[in-house]
Amino acid sequence: MRRAIIDGDILVYSAGFAGRIKQYKVGANIYRYKKDAVDYCKKNGIDPSTITKEETEEPLEFVLANAKRIINKICMATECDDYVIYISGSNNFRKEEYPDYKANRDPEHKPLYYADIQDYLIEHHAAKVTDVIEADDAMAMDANPEKDVICTLDKDLDTICGWRYNWRKDELYYVEWDEADRFFWMQMLMGDPADNVAGIPGIGPKTAEKILNKGEEEGSLRRCIVGHEYAKHFDDPEEMYTKNARLLFIMR
Numbered sequence: 001m002r003r004a005i006i007d008g009d010i011l012v013y014s015a016g017f018a019g020r021i022k023q024y025k026v027g028a029n030i031y032r033y034k035k036d037a038v039d040y041c042k043k044n045g046i047d048p049s050t051i052t053k054e055e056t057e058e059p060l061e062f063v064l065a066n067a068k069r070i071i072n073k074i075c076m077a078t079e080c081d082d083y084v085i086y087i088s089g090s091n092n093f094r095k096e097e098y099p100d101y102k103a104n105r106d107p108e109h110k111p112l113y114y115a116d117i118q119d120y121l122i123e124h125h126a127a128k129v130t131d132v133i134e135a136d137d138a139m140a141m142d143a144n145p146e147k148d149v150i151c152t153l154d155k156d157l158d159t160i161c162g163w164r165y166n167w168r169k170d171e172l173y174y175v176e177w178d179e180a181d182r183f184f185w186m187q188m189l190m191g192d193p194a195d196n197v198a199g200i201p202g203i204g205p206k207t208a209e210k211i212l213n214k215g216e217e218e219g220s221l222r223r224c225i226v227g228h229e230y231a232k233h234f235d236d237p238e239e240m241y242t243k244n245a246r247l248l249f250i251m252r
Contacts, residue, residue: 004080004165005143006071007152008087008127009135012118014153014168015067016111019058024051063113064120070167071125078149078165078172084142085127086135087118093132094247101247104196137251156192159184159250185212185222187248188241189229197247200233 023030024037026046031037034051041048075083094101111117121127130138136157143150145162153168161177189208191199203211215225230237 001082001147002078002080003143003148004074004078004083005139005148005150006074006083006085007135007139007150007154007157008085008118008121010153011067011070011085011121012087012114013111014070015063015117016113018066019063019112021056021058023054023056025054026051057112060113060116063117067117067120074151074165074167077167077170078151078163080149083125085121085125086138086142087121087127087129088135089129089131091132092134094134098197098243098247100196102195104193133251140250140252155183156187156195156248156250159187159248160252181222182212184248185226188226188244191244192248195247197244199244200229203229 023032024034025031026037026040029037029040031040034053037051038048040046041051071083071085074080092101118127122129128138136152136154139150139152140157140160142148143160143162145160147163149163149165149172150157150160151165151167153166158164158175159180161175161180163172163174165172186205186208187199189199189203189211190205191197211229212222212225215222215228227237227241230241234240
């Protein structure tokens, strides 16, 4: 049986934010996108500063229906017979080890009906809430890399070998073991700004690629290449290396 292993954390955000509709008004004219409102102003000699922005909220029923629609889309696109949804609980070992983990995220920036969507997924779709570990870890541990499909918008899960599906891009692809391993070491060099995990100062994607490419040409193991870079940049490289590895490594 082929299953869709769904990232419930991102599903909640996808469904919830779709319930907030932004629109732009120019007089009696209403536009879905600001660009269209600006174009109208330019064509009619109207000052674009007169454009007003409004935000409307869809009812809860619409948002929950949208969550169900995303689940159905995932199952159809991946041709999965079954699915399981994972949601991160409040207990997180990474936060205990590093209090600033994800501290750069605005706690107020949550989608419409956040708790209601979670409750709906738990009650009507048997979503599982994780304890100590995050949803990412539970998904990776549960998935059979040759059969199941991990469904998420989060590139972090590309450090895991197996099938992947991005429902926003409608993109189904397979991550080979070597690709997954390489991406993990890329993260160790760059860090992960989205989760407030700092890598080596001054190293971005292009520099990280060059470092790994050069080392592999010389026949060095990736962990040795990265360890050498940490030794060059930190007073206590072992501590930084270990901390980042524990924060970035998704459990199998």
